[in-house]
Amino acid sequence: MSDNSSLRTPSQRIAWTATIVVSTLVFIFLIAPILAIMPLSFSSGSYLTYPLPGLSLRWYDDFITSPRWMHSLKNSMIIGVASTALSMVLGTLAALGLAQWKSRFKPLVLAFVLSPVVVPGVITAVGLYFFFAPIGLTGSYLGLILAHTALATPFVVITVGATLQSFDTNLSRAAASLGASPIYAFRRVILPLILPGLASGALFAFATSFDEVVIVLFMAGPEQRTLPREMFSGIRENISPTITAAAVILTTVSVILLATLEGLRRRNERLKGGG
Amino acid sequence: MEAGMVTPAPALVRFSGIQKTYDGEHLVVKNLDLDIRKGEFITLLGPSGSGKTTTLMMLAGFEVPTHGEIYLADRPIKNVPPHKRDIGMVFQNYALFPHLTIAENIAFPLSVRNTSKADVQERVSAALRMIKMESLAQRRPGQLSGGQQQRVALARALVFNPQLVLMDEPLGALDKRLREQMQLEIKQLHETMGITIVYVTHDQSEALTMSDRIAVFNDGIVQQIDRPDALYEHPVNSFVAHFIGENNVLAGTVETIDKEFCRVVLAGGGAVTARAVNISGAGASTSLSVRPERIAIVPDGSTSDGVNRLPAKVQNTIYLGDHALAVLEVAGNGEFMVKLQPGAHHSLTQGESVFITFRPEDCLALDPV
Structure with missing residues (x-):
């Protein structure tokens, strides 16, 4: 309009x-x-106030040169990438299975799979803490990766499931009739066509892990502090404009990810529509 | 099932005692026994819900029979997954892979089988030549018309020389003109390549045009399997008579039976002699079937022996270009159709009383509708 x-x-x-x-x-x-x-973030002063006393990149410099910030960024990347990969595998398999499963128990199972999204973060965090502590998974990368995987998997199931819903099952039947084993058909036919769905699923999974703070507060030792965790303590302890520089960098990364996703989606539309 | 055909060629496919139910109660296919011969074009014809598509899907391997066994070249295939059956399939919505080019689509079954590159290229270009689409090899399916897409789907299902090709209403999405053209093309392909084709449709004229044999399905049961002309001339029951071609129905009661023929008293008055096809005996009620083109309209009641003659009233005439139809009221049936020569309908006026005549051989006494 x-x-x-x-x-x-x-x-x-x-x-x-x-x-x-x-x-x-x-x-x-x-x-x-x-x-x-x-x-x-571009202020030359040390306080978070307007009007800006002057312009400078000192807080970006501070962010990049500070071992603490860089360590937390590295942690966020490690945990984010690992839990994304893990939740992609689990979530995609679950979505594929649910898509072809015809049963009246399906809504029940789906609700169960999606429950981590609904359960309040604190409760999940406390539960995980008591579950992980006796088996030595608190204060470890593995524990955080597993915890974030549990949080991120539902988002993958939702996005991949939505993509599969619009997927023409006759295409997998056609592939099978032409001699393709289920794995070959998945690789050559299904995967390329649901790739945009997988990409947005991965994006959601990564974003879920990347800005998760509650579980990290409960479970991370000093070694595993992530970026949001560092920002959290930065605000409480010594408030400095470095936080704003970190925030701008995070936002920029998110915008780039979103733009990539949109580009992928359009490319796929073009392939399908044949314009 | 009607017998009396030529010596059967060896069966390529054999359905033996096949039953299929989805919910455990209602049988979609009830006890199917069907032989498909090598090299024949067989059509599974029937209304929607008659079990024809389910039968095709069981043969393709996408549905598993609840009971019975299917043999392909004498090998039981109930537990063989679809990709190991070596059966090509053409779908109604074409099911081309949208992210692959036309050439890549056709090459798909060959690449699956690890065919050498040179061989793939040669066979793909031969297939493209066959469907006259060499110039479109690098396009994607989304850029083609429906007819072109269906040609590609056909080429893709044939290029790996499967022992059997299944077609599930492949022309359903095309307009009439294109559909008729494609019918001839598919028939030609069948004749030149000598492949076995199992074709599913609900369109009886399509089935009559293309098939060597037609299996008429209704309510999960094969009503009759026969050549198209035999189905038309010798339907075994009222369903088949009604489903194949145009048909006039007159209700009546069997009075006497004399070998092949019987005398039937019509419910709407009058009596005719009919061929006794599917009646239980004297006194049984029956539905008579007479084709519109086997009836003549005469102005008066002058008799000639051995021919049925009934009074009729002209309701309407319909001009259809290559022929015309007279709609009459005959023995209580107000939609009794008689086929006329194109100009002949001018001589009839609405409300006029006439007589119709037809030979006993052209009037079949079948099970009551």
Whole structure:
């Protein structure tokens, strides 16, 4: 509805204006906190205040040269990538299985698989702590990776499942009739076609792990501090604009990931639609 | 099932006592025994829900029979997965792989079988030549029309020389003109390549055009298997008579039976002689079947022996280009159709009383509808 010439009557015009105003307000509500932080990261002063005393990149420099920040970034990457990989395998297999399973118990199983999303984070964290502590998984990378995998897998099941729903099962039947084993058919036919779904699943999984803080608070030792955990203590202990620099870097990474995903999706539409 | 055909060639496929149920109660296929001969074009014809598609899917391996066994070249295949059956299949929605080019789609069954590159290239270009689409080899399916996509699907199902090709309503999504053209192309392919084809459709004219034999399905049971002309001329029951071609039905009661023929008193008045095909005996009720093109309209009641004659009233006439139809009321049936020469409908006026005549041989006494 960008063509204003189609708006003839006054009431239509009022409705259109109202839509614009409300949408803008919602947009500001969503984006303002992020935008407010960004200029602060370029401040030359040591306090999080406006107006900025001057512009500098010193906090970015601080972020990059600080061993503590770099260590936490490395931790976040390790745990994020590992739990993404693990949840992709588990989630994709679960989605594939659920997609071709016809049973009245399916909703029940699906609810069970998705439960980590619904259960409050603190409860999951406490539960995991008491489960992991006796077997020595607290204060370890493996423990955190497993915990984040449990949180991220439902998102993979949802996104991959949604992609499979629009997948034409006749294509896998056609592949089978042409002699392709289930594994060959998956590799050559199913996988390339559900790749955008897998990519967005991976993105969600990575994002889930990357900004998770509650479980990390309970389970991580000093060695496994992640970026959000470092920011958390940064705010409580010694508030410095380095946090804002970290925030801007995180946001930029997310935007790049989202843009990549959109590009992938469009490429796939083109393949299917044949434009 | 009607016998009396030529000496059967060896069966390539044998359905033996096949039953299929999805819910454990309702049988979608009830006790199917069916032989498919090597090199024949057989059509499974029937309304939706008659079990024809389920039968095809069991042969392809996508559904497992609840009871019975299927043999392919004398080998039981109930427990053989689809990809090991060596059966090509063409789907109604084409099922081409959208991310692969036309050439890659056709090459798919060959690459699966680790065919050498040179061989793949040669056979793919031969297949493209066969469907006259060499210039479109590098396009993707989304860029082709429905007819072109179905040709590619056909080439893909044939390129690996499967011992059997299944087609599940492959022309259902095409418009009439294209459908008729493709029917002839598929028939030609069948004749030149000598392959065995099992074809599923609910379109009786498509089945009549293409098939060597047709198996008419209804309610999970094969009603009759026969050549197209035999099905049309000698239907074994009212369902087949009704499903294949146009058909007029008159209800009546069998009075006497004399060998091949019987005397039937019509419920709407009058009596005719009919061929006794599917009646239990004298006194049984029956449905008579008469084809519209086997009936003549005469102006008066002048008799000639051995021919059935009934009074009729003209309801309407329909002009259809190559022929015309007269809609009459005959013995209580107000939709009794008689096929006429194109100009002949001018001589009939609405409400006019006429007589119809037809030979006893062209009137079949079948099970009551």
